[in-house]
Amino acid sequence: MSARKFTQIRFNHYDPEIMQDPYAVFAEVRSKCPLGHSDELGGFFFPTTYEGVKRAFSDFRTFTSTDGTGLPRQPLPLLPVDLDPPVHTAWRRTLNRFFTVEAAEADRERIQQVADTLIDAFIERGYADAVNELTRPFLAMSMLPVIGVPLEDRVELGNKLLWLVHNRVVDPEGGMKVYNEIGVYLTELAAKRRLAEQRDDLLQCLITQDFGGQKLDDGQVYQVLLLTLFGALDSTSSAMSGSLLHLARHPEDKARLVKGEVEWPVALDEFIRFTTPIQALRRMATKEVEIDGGTLYPGDQLLALNGAANRDPAKFPEPEKCILGRDATDHMSFGSGAHVCIGRHFARLMLGTCLKTMLARAYDFTVEDGFQPEYTPSEARAIKSLPIRFTPGNRVHAV
Numbered sequence: 115m116s117a118r119k120f121t122q123i124r125f126n127h128y129d130p131e132i133m134q135d136p137y138a139v140f141a142e143v144r145s146k147c148p149l150g151h152s153d154e155l156g157g158f159f160f161p162t163t164y165e166g167v168k169r170a171f172s173d174f175r176t177f178t179s180t181d182g183t184g185l186p187r188q189p190l191p192l193l194p195v196d197l198d199p200p201v202h203t204a205w206r207r208t209l210n211r212f213f214t215v216e217a218a219e220a221d222r223e224r225i226q227q228v229a230d231t232l233i234d235a236f237i238e239r240g241y242a243d244a245v246n247e248l249t250r251p252f253l254a255m256s257m258l259p260v261i262g263v264p265l266e267d268r269v270e271l272g273n274k275l276l277w278l279v280h281n282r283v284v285d286p287e288g289g290m291k292v293y294n295e296i297g298v299y300l301t302e303l304a305a306k307r308r309l310a311e312q313r314d315d316l317l318q319c320l321i322t323q324d325f326g327g328q329k330l331d332d333g334q335v336y337q338v339l340l341l342t343l344f345g346a347l348d349s350t351s352s353a354m355s356g357s358l359l360h361l362a363r364h365p366e367d368k369a370r371l372v373k374g375e376v377e378w379p380v381a382l383d384e385f386i387r388f389t390t391p392i393q394a395l396r397r398m399a400t401k402e403v404e405i406d407g408g409t410l411y412p413g414d415q416l417l418a419l420n421g422a423a424n425r426d427p428a429k430f431p432e433p434e435k436c437i438l439g440r441d442a443t444d445h446m447s448f449g450s451g452a453h454v455c456i457g458r459h460f461a462r463l464m465l466g467t468c469l470k471t472m473l474a475r476a477y478d479f480t481v482e483d484g485f486q487p488e489y490t491p492s493e494a495r496a497i498k499s500l501p502i503r504f505t506p507g508n509r510v511h512a513v
């Protein structure tokens with residue numbers, strides 16, 4: 115065995131204090147041996163350069179997902195993210211159809227209505243909590259119809275999923291209870307659908323289509339639905355609230371967007387890089403490998419830190435700044451390789467619709483001077499609450 119080189123540091127993405135500014139830890143590690151190691155959560159390594167993180171996401175032969183992608187391990191596998199190619203490839207092929215650019219585009223009008231309905235509820239008031247009244251419900255109302263979950267269940271289900279994301283590690287017993295409740299709910303939903311009229315949504319696909327030549331059992335249907343719901347109901351909200359906060363503090367960027375001085379697709383990628391809603395996904399080394407100046411051995415746990423890649427100054431100069439004209443298309447917020455986020459086209463559409471509609475209807479929205487956002491810990495880092503004020507406006511839909 116060659117001698118091990120890495121930077122030992124305390125890092126834990128469940129630590130609320132560290133997750134207020136995880137980037138300070140990544141910068142410190144990057145300035146030494148850029149392969150970090152923490153003893154927390156059972157011990158894990160983490161590359162901090164863009165290239166190192168990208169490799170961890172892309173090279174599935176060396177960094178497998180089949181040991182699980184959550185740290186600590188989720189109590190049951192999430193599908194298809196906990197699979198490697200070629201098994202994963204067949205699953206992904208079947209699922210892709212619901213999440214293409216075209217599928218997202220076909221929902222543009224519906225998603226615009228979601229934005230207008232939510233903004234209508236607070237536009238006459240002149241103030242709102244943008245997280246709880248706009249960005250979080252926005253996702254559920256936009257994505258649940260695509261998945262096939264009834265909209266009337268969105269608040270209860272959304273709260274349970276959010277609770278799991280942020281509390282499953284600190285309260286594993288409570289976590290199991292909530293997993294079971296969601297499991298019962300989703301399994302019953304699938305059972306009801308088997309007897310009901312066919313629809314064109316993800317749930318229907320999961321109960322009728324072949325995945326790699328086989329039908330899914332109830333457990334697998336649940337595992338795909340759970341992953342998709344985690345992806346759909348949380349991460350884009352963080353990109354929205356972080357971007358709204360940036361715009362509230364940078365009126366000059368609002369003006370540039372509205373005047374068309376920055377192209378929206380370019381700005382959206384920079385917002386998604388800058389906010390990095392998903393921070394950490396696990397892989398396991400399958401062989402001895404050099405990465406970021408250190409060596410991993412088979413069985414080593416590796417945490418691929420999307421935020422470390424996105425804040426590597428060798429890739430993105432002045433990475434701590436949100437620079438709306440920069441080309442950030444290569445950002446690592448959606449991961450890379452086989453598992454690159456399947457929901458990214460919807461995420462861009464929802465984020466763009468949310469921001470454009472806010473600029474059109476509440477242009478002067480602002481946050482109080484000195485507002486300090488509090489971020490949720492866990493693999494999903496998001497602003498907990500974003501109080502905004504603006505000149506009251508009119509509803510677009512009648513009450």
Ligand code: HEM
Nearest residue numbers: 194195345346349350392395447448449453455456457461
């Ligand atoms: C800004 C918003 C989003 C971010 C930052 C994000 C981030 C990510 C990342 C980093 C991965 C890779 C996981 C890995 O390599 O282990 C991923 C995969 C995934 N995401 Fe997203 N996501 C977002 C929005 C969405 C949405 C709206 C959906 C809706 C369905 C979604 C569903 C999924 C699913 C199902 C996977 C697994 C794909 C696979 O394993 O092939 N995500 N996402």
